[in-house]
Amino acid sequence: MQKKWYRLDTAALIFPAIASRNWSNVFRFSATLRETVDLRTLQQAAEDLRPRFPTFYVTLRKGFFWYYLEEMKPGESCERILRQEYAYPLTFMSRAERKKSCLRIIAWRNRIAVELFHSVTDGSGARIFLCNLVARYLEIRHDLRIPPNGIIRSLADPPQKEETEDSFLKNAAAAGAGRREERSFHLRGRRTPDGFKNLTTGIAETGELLEAAHRFGVSVTVFLAAVMTESLITVQAMNRPFRRRRPVKITVPVNLRRLFPSGTLRNFALALNVGVDPRFGEYTLEELCRSLDHQLKAGATRQNMAGMIAANVIPQKNPVLRVAPVGLKNLVMSLIYRQSGETGGSINISNLGETALPEEMAPHVERLDFIIGPQRSYPNNCSVVSYGGKTCISMIRNIRESDLEQQFFSSLVRLGIRVAVESNR
Amino acid sequence: MYCVKCGVSLREGVNSCPLCGTPVWNPDQIAEEKDYPVVLPREHEESGKPAAIALTVLCVLGALIVFIACLKRYGELRWGGYVLTGIALGYILFVLPRWFRNPPAEVFVPVDHVAIALFLLYTCLKSGGRWFLSFAFPVTGISCLMMTALVSLLKYVRGGKLIILGGFMILLGGFTILIEFFESITFGTRMFQWSLYTVAVCGICGVFLLVSGLIPAMHQHIKKRFFY
Numbered sequence: 001m002q003k004k005w006y007r008l009d010t011a012a013l014i015f016p017a018i019a020s021r022n023w024s025n026v027f028r029f030s031a032t033l034r035e036t037v038d039l040r041t042l043q044q045a046a047e048d049l050r051p052r053f054p055t056f057y058v059t060l061r062k063g064f065f066w067y068y069l070e071e072m073k074p075g076e077s078c079e080r081i082l083r084q085e086y087a088y089p090l091t092f093m094s095r096a097e098r099k100k101s102c103l104r105i106i107a108w109r110n111r112i113a114v115e116l117f118h119s120v121t122d123g124s125g126a127r128i129f130l131c132n133l134v135a136r137y138l139e140i141r142h143d144l145r146i147p148p149n150g151i152i153r154s155l156a157d158p159p160q161k162e163e164t165e166d167s168f169l170k171n172a173a174a175a176g177a178g179r180r181e182e183r184s185f186h187l188r189g190r191r192t193p194d195g196f197k198n199l200t201t202g203i204a205e206t207g208e209l210l211e212a213a214h215r216f217g218v219s220v221t222v223f224l225a226a227v228m229t230e231s232l233i234t235v236q237a238m239n240r241p242f243r244r245r246r247p248v249k250i251t252v253p254v255n256l257r258r259l260f261p262s263g264t265l266r267n268f269a270l271a272l273n274v275g276v277d278p279r280f281g282e283y284t285l286e287e288l289c290r291s292l293d294h295q296l297k298a299g300a301t302r303q304n305m306a307g308m309i310a311a312n313v314i315p316q317k318n319p320v321l322r323v324a325p326v327g328l329k330n331l332v333m334s335l336i337y338r339q340s341g342e343t344g345g346s347i348n349i350s351n352l353g354e355t356a357l358p359e360e361m362a363p364h365v366e367r368l369d370f371i372i373g374p375q376r377s378y379p380n381n382c383s384v385v386s387y388g389g390k391t392c393i394s395m396i397r398n399i400r401e402s403d404l405e406q407q408f409f410s411s412l413v414r415l416g417i418r419v420a421v422e423s424n425r
Numbered sequence: 426m427y428c429v430k431c432g433v434s435l436r437e438g439v440n441s442c443p444l445c446g447t448p449v450w451n452p453d454q455i456a457e458e459k460d461y462p463v464v465l466p467r468e469h470e471e472s473g474k475p476a477a478i479a480l481t482v483l484c485v486l487g488a489l490i491v492f493i494a495c496l497k498r499y500g501e502l503r504w505g506g507y508v509l510t511g512i513a514l515g516y517i518l519f520v521l522p523r524w525f526r527n528p529p530a531e532v533f534v535p536v537d538h539v540a541i542a543l544f545l546l547y548t549c550l551k552s553g554g555r556w557f558l559s560f561a562f563p564v565t566g567i568s569c570l571m572m573t574a575l576v577s578l579l580k581y582v583r584g585g586k587l588i589i590l591g592g593f594m595i596l597l598g599g600f601t602i603l604i605e606f607f608e609s610i611t612f613g614t615r616m617f618q619w620s621l622y623t624v625a626v627c628g629i630c631g632v633f634l635l636v637s638g639l640i641p642a643m644h645q646h647i648k649k650r651f652f653y
Contacts, residue, residue: 084464091466108462194465200443202433406431406444413432420434423443424461 004071006055010168010312011267012119016060016067016098017333018341018376022195024093027383028371029126030106030113031134033364037107038141039082045136046078046105049129052155055164055265056129057081060098060119062326069120072101081105085113088197088424090373090396093117105133110366112137118267123352123370124255125265127151127385131357138364146360160263167262168309176311177304179336181273181344185236185246186378189399199371200405202393202419204412206354206386212415216289221351222296224384224393225250225274226288227415231407232346233278238403242279249275251345252296255352256309259302270308272299273344285415342377347404351384367392374398382408393419426451477523484520488512506551514544530576538569560611564604571596587638594631598624 008016015025050057057078058069081101085108093102093115102117114130121129128151135146136155148154192198206220213223232248253271262268274295276283283291298304315321321329352370370385371394379399385392395405412419426435426449428442441448488509495505502509517540522528542565549557571593578589605620637643 085462086466087461087463089461196465199461402444402446409433409444410431418434420436421428421431421443422436422460423439424459425443 003074004054005061006058006069006164007166008067008069008119009166009264009266009268010309010316011122011270013067013316014333014337014341015117015119016062017330018337019095019098020376022092023376024098025118026090026093026115026373027118027123027126028089028113028115028369029123029130029385030111030369030371031130031365032111032367032369033134034110034366035141035364036110037112037137039107041141042105042107042112042133042137043078043082044140045133046081048136048140048155049133050078052153052157052159053129053132053265054159056103056116056120058102058120059100060102060117065323065326066329067119067326069102078105082107084108085111089113089199089371090115090197092195113369121265122255122267122269123253123350123372123383124257124269125267127352127355127368127370128153128265131355131361134365135358135361138361142364144360146358149358150356152358152361162263163265165262165264166266167256167260167264167268168313171256171260171262171306172310172313173303173306174310175307176314177307179311179340181340182247183343184249184273184275185232185240185346187232187235187346187380187399187404188239189379189397189401191379192398192400195398197374197424198397198400198402199424200395200397200402200409201369201422202395202409202412203367203422204391204393204417204419206389206391208417209391212417216286218289218293220386220391221252221349221353221384222289222293224351224382225252225292225296225349226285227411228347228349228382228408229275229288229292230283230285231404231411233276233283234407235403236278245279247275247277247279249273249345250292251348253348253350254300254305256305259300259305270305271345271348272296274299275346342375346378348372348375348381349384350382353386355385355387357387362388369394371396380404474524477520480520480523481516484512484516507548510544510547514540531573531580534573534576535569538565538572541565556611560607563607567600567603571600585638587634587644591631591634591636591638594627594634596631598627598631601627 019025054071055069057072059072061068061070081103083104083106085106093104098117102120104113104115106113106115112130112134114126114133116126116129131151132153132155135152138144139146146152209220209223213220216223216226218226228250229248236245236248251271251273253269256262256268256270257264260268272295274292276288276291321332324332350370350372355368357365365387367390368385368387369392370383372381372383374381374396380395380397382393382395384394395408397405409419409421426437426439427433428435428445428447428449430445430447431442433442433444435442435449439449491505491508491512492502495502518537521536522533542562545561545565546557548554549561575589575593579586582589601620601623605614605616605618608614609616
């Protein structure tokens with residue numbers, strides 16, 4: 001039987017090009033159940049999901065001109081994508097592993113986690129996949145019937161065409177927006193040995209966060225971004241003399257499905273950099289909230305995003321670039337990425353927002369976590385997801401120093417938000 | 426349970442706050458259940474060693490091929506000797522530092538000079554020349570002393586880089602006169618054919634660097650005029 005294959009979507013193209021010998025862009029979505037996970041049932045659930053979510057069970061292959069995603073061998077057991085948990089999340093996904101599978105399913109005690117190479121999908125896609133996996137697992141385990149809702153899909157249906165499409169191509173503007181941005185502050189530190197990733201998770205009541213955000217008249221994302229900016233400004237002031245200080249900017253991924261009509265399960269998000277320059281003067285948290293709110297609102301418009309999409313799509317359509325061999329493309333793309341990819345932001349705050357699970361599922365699922373890996377040129381990252389009245393703020397780093405985490409979480413505490421902190425150390 | 430320093434709530438059973446490391450003392454301590462198991466993935470060693478190994482193998486192979494080919498063809502080394510010593514020299518100059526994570530320059534500079542001197546000695550003896558003792562040896566020797574002094578001073582002396590570089594430039598000018606002197610006594614050429622030009626250029630640069638290093642006002646002035 002012919003194996004199905006998919007072109008990489010516009011955002012996915014960059015990830016194989018910039019993956020290096022010790023860094024790959026992998027992220028995780030996990031659910032903690034109220035019971036110990038049974039491996040055999042999980043494997044069965046993974047097998048059952050395969051016909052419905054074909055774009056997740058893929059390998060990354062190299063063509064002459066482009067990379068592409070190819071379906072895993074038909075009939076191949078899902079056993080090999082089930083993996084044991086390591087001492088830290090998001091272990092390096094090598095080129096050899098991506099050639100076998102871009103998806104990992106990891107079970108450990110009460111937790112089911114999926115880790116995906118970013119070329120496959122983005123955070124929203126991974127959330128839908130994981131929730132469906134958990135739903136199927138619970139269906140088999142407890143003989144439940146979980147009705148489809150916004151997140152849960154009916155496994156009886158075939159995969160929808162709009163779920164596998166590249167929404168970037170359809171929604172690009174006629175002209176591309178510029179990429180130039182001033183270099184922003186990047187945290188430095190002593191690297192952890194063997195690529196160990198320190199994960200610090202702060203769990204707060206969603207209600208308290210919302211209340212605090214509303215006190216400043218902004219959304220939770222903007223509120224967290226403002227607190228993070230304040231923390232980064234403090235950390236920068238502690239570590240750098242004035243002349244070496246730089247603007248502090250937060251990279252906020254924008255889910256484009258909210259701006260454009262799209263139901264794709266592949267990548268459809270772009271990031272905006274918002275922040276302030278601490279060299280110009282001191283900011284209060286209120287001023288930061290207001291500034292970041294305005295910047296985000298001005299940036300995350302449909303037209304502006306269409307322009308940013310076009311900046312990626314137009315070179316992709318250039319006939320000369322298209323016939324260049326993939327190796328040359330990688331070189332060019334990684335050069336461009338080095339120039340403009342991560343220079344504009346100091347840290348990511350990827351907030352997926354509230355996750356609504358069907359009533360039948362909710363009693364079995366204790367918590368959801370969303371974890372993104374450290375960036376290539378800076379060591380910290382932050383990702384947020386809310387479920388069941390709790391918000392999990394996962395901060396990952398591959399350096400030893402935890403100054404930023406300490407600043408950030410204790411700022412939240414000082415603002416009257418109770419935060420419970422856990423770590424994988 | 427709370428951290429007394431950060432104010433965040435901690436999980437029961439942890440020994441210290443994950444944020445600030447402040448120890449937690451709890452008389453009713455129960456063992457912590459780890460969120461992640463202690464299984465570490467295989468290490469990915471990061472070093473220049475693979476390249477060093479590959480280059481070593483390449484050098485040894487090249488040397489062996491030349492050695493065997495020469496022996497088979499002539500029954501002796503002949504031109505193979507130049508190639509073999511050349512490979513050895515290249516190895517010491519370019520491959521040897523790769524075995525170290527931070528190759529110390531003040532060690533490798535003299536080692537490289539010794540290697541170059543030995544290579545020149547071999548070439549001189551093999552080709553029946555009489556230029557080693559009176560030309561190649563003093564020139565490499567003085568170069569070795571100067572370069573070692575320069576890299577050590579730059580490495581260990583904090584500040585005063587302009588003075589060090591200025592002094593070095595002036596010495597470099599003097600060194601070119603010595604080179605021409607050794608050239609003239611070895612090969613019988615006339616003195617002061619070319620060295621005066623290099624002395625002039627090096628001297629002007631050196632004095633300029635020295636002066637701007639010694640006079641802070643001038644240092645500032647140059648900075649002000651040429652900042653970028």
